[in-house]
Amino acid sequence: MTADQTLSRSSLPSNPIVLIPSRLASTRLPDKPLADIHGQPMIVHCLRRAHEAGFARVAVACGDEAIAGAVRAAGGEAVMTDPNHPSGSDRIHEALIKLDPEGRHDAVINLQGDLPAIDPAIVAAALAPLADPRIDIATLATPIIDKHEIDDPNVVKAVLSLRPGESIGPALYFSRRPVPGGEGPLWHHIGIYAYRRAALQRFVALPPSPLEQREKLEQLRALENGMRIAAAVVDTLPLGVDTPADLERIRQVMAAQR
Template identity: 60%
Template sequence: MKNSAFERTLVLIPARMASIRLPGKPLADINGLPMIVQVARRAQEAQVGRIIVAVDHQDVFDAVTNAGFEATMTRADHQVGSDRIFEALQKADPEGKVDIVINVQGDLPTVEPEVVRASLRPLENPTTDIATLTTEITDEHEKTNPNIVKIVGSPISDTRLRALYFTRATAPYGPGPLYHHIGLYTFRRAALERYVSLERSTLEKRESLEQLRALEAGMRIDAEIVDSVPLGVDTPADLEKARAILAGRIS
């Protein structure tokens, strides 16, 4: 019998077919399985809750369900993953039994199950609205790379930060560690409902970082510190890396 925490937790994986750099990304083959199925398998290995893939294309729906996972069709015009997962949540749980929603990006086929589980830990604090992940930057180039999103946070334990800001700039200034934000989010249901109701904020538009919308609205985001950044597959080169990683894991 599943425990109550498992029953109240929903893992939602948004899958969007439109990708400029890697067309048809959710269906890209990784060692004999579509990438989106590999992501669902990683989520299944985490054993934290029911898993649903939120899709916008029939071919992806078929690939997911043929692999034995649950899928739900969502609108194709969602601009961000949080809107897609909210639509999926409403369809999957109209009675409101789910308390916690984990948003696992659909392009993380090598994400470790422990990383998914780690995203739940900040919600041990009842005042935390949204949980996310981070890791210390060790590559000097990444510290100044605007494609690497940094989290400016106040340490609240050896393994956790309270997020004060997210930026593409090199921040904070001065000696000390810099942290790479990992875009895997765990929401309290009420926080997700509030978040998607908000208008895009000033800093969100300026930095092109949607999590700033929550901070500007006074919502609390805490980040668990993990050992490494999961590989996000955005290019053909990333796809080859993912194939190699999973081939090594299987062997």
């Protein structure tokens, strides 16, 4: 961060909660959250990674009773939400209201439920940009190393304003195209978000925006409505699970870590 943005850890939200939106509807990998990985459902592994990141409260926002049952059987906290929510943001907003109607949690981290091997330090890093009170939403990015990702529309690029030596900076745009132009790094956006509570409430109340609909990227709704997003740069890209091949790969990776 620049000198005028350098703030103490005391500026961070004091009582964040991690919410993991999860539902069974997956076309490429049916019942994905319940996929077995070394004796535990994938969603339970995600829950444990969040706890290992040091967060006191972690819960799964479930769209299906089977997910809630699996989480509770493992000793985790689960809350049922409308199965027809259009996005994970809408799901965690409903879950937050149900779990914390008194408003004790001042920030919420939206952690994807298909990252069972994520480094807990990466989960914790998502909160760091909120040390700046001017930031509404925090997220993560990592340098694009694989050249095949540059033109892959499934790899979302974050346009970050970063000076040399900085690891946190404003996110000015997100695109499926390789932007910005010119010499310099391209940033692979990692879809983990930390919202200030008021920012999440405002965000889900906004209608879909023109650039959001054009790029099919929900975070552009926030930028188009004047909300400020900042990203922390991390060294590694967490492995996601979307296909049976991804599942087998993550089983092998996690077996090697045991």
